[in-house]
Amino acid sequence: MRVVILTGAGISAESGLGTFRDEDGLWTRYPLEEVATPQGWARDPARVLEFYNARRAQAAAARPNAAHAALARLEARLDGQVLIVTQNVDALHEAAGARNVIHMHGRLDGALCAICDHRWPAPGTMAPADPCPSCGAPATRPDVVWFGEMPYRMDEILMALGQADLFVSIGTSGEVYPAAGFVEEAAAQGVRTLELNLEASRGSRLFDEARQGPATRIVPEWVAEMLAL
Ligand code: BJW
Numbered sequence: 663m664r665v666v667i668l669t670g671a672g673i674s675a676e677s678g679l680g681t682f683r684d685e686d687g688l689w690t691r692y693p694l695e696e697v698a699t700p701q702g703w704a705r706d707p708a709r710v711l712e713f714y715n716a717r718r719a720q721a722a723a724a725r726p727n728a729a730h731a732a733l734a735r736l737e738a739r740l741d742g743q744v745l746i747v748t749q750n751v752d753a754l755h756e757a758a759g760a761r762n763v764i765h766m767h768g769r770l771d772g773a774l775c776a777i778c779d780h781r782w783p784a785p786g787t788m789a790p791a792d793p794c795p796s797c798g799a800p801a802t803r804p805d806v807v808w809f810g811e812m813p814y815r816m817d818e819i820l821m822a823l824g825q826a827d828l829f830v831s832i833g834t835s836g837e838v839y840p841a842a843g844f845v846e847e848a849a850a851q852g853v854r855t856l857e858l859n860l861e862a863s864r865g866s867r868l869f870d871e872a873r874q875g876p877a878t879r880i881v882p883e884w885v886a887e888m889l890a891l
């Protein structure tokens with residue numbers, strides 16, 4: 663069986679990392695146009711780097727929870743293939759032991775030169791004057807995907823979706839494209855679809871099945887069902 667799993671901020675919420683659009687989400691405290699767009703970065707790089715420096719420190723201190731662990735267990739034990747496509751910029755899937763993970767919105771622990779596209783491991787704290795180790799330009803930014811930018815590895819993701827037997831969406835509001843469109847892409851190709859989320863999301867009705875509850879409960883329950891099949 664081939665399973666493609668899309669994860670969002672909700673899977674890391676019980677590890678203490680904030681979501682974006684919930685009542686107390688990050689976008690209620692930081693306007694997304696200011697911190698998650700190329701235009702915001704061009705206007706005020708120091709503010710953007712400060713936002714990501716703080717989140718990098720939080721993510722480094724966070725530990726994977728029972729939902730991350732359950733997905734790693736599924737990957738290790740399922741008779742088939744599991745691909746985790748995460749929108750999250752933390753590394754909690756990998757910390758739990760998952761290996762086949764695509765970070766479609768990049769990673770907090772990566773740095774990117776806006777001039778020459780060179781990539782390197784991000785230091786704990788990034789500053790606007792930091793020179794790129796390759797070209798020397800003081801144009802270093804976090805290697806994350808902002809609004810208006812192309813998410814990473816889309817060809818691989820769309821190919822895996824088309825070949826899957828099951829698509830599962832976990833802890834994402836379904837507000838941000840192209841990830842929000844994966845359920846329709848999968849369904850159009852006859853792939854069965856399941857949503858696991860704290861509450862019904864905007865796109866819940868598009869899934870064959872939707873289950874509600876905290877990820878640390880409903881993800882291990884679903885994984886146990888899959889491994890008993
Ligand atoms: C729990 C829980 C618990 C809580 N247990 N669950 C008009 C129409 C359509 C599209 C567009 C449009 N105008 C512009 C666009 C495109 C735009 C877009 O989608 N905008 C929308 C807002 C309308 N998209 C883009 O620009 C993207 N690029 C693009 O489209 O390129 C062109 C292209 C076209 C076709 C193919 C390919 C490319 C880029 C989007 C980049 C998003 N970047 C961010 C920031 C990344 C770096 C960072 O982390 O800072 O990514 S924004 C932010 O949102 C972050 C997240 O990955 C992303 C999704 O958020 P997520 O994970 O869903 O979090 P929340 O908070 O929304 O939801 C959490 C959920 O968890 C909730 O449902 C809770 O209930 C649940 N939950 N606790 C289980 N314990």
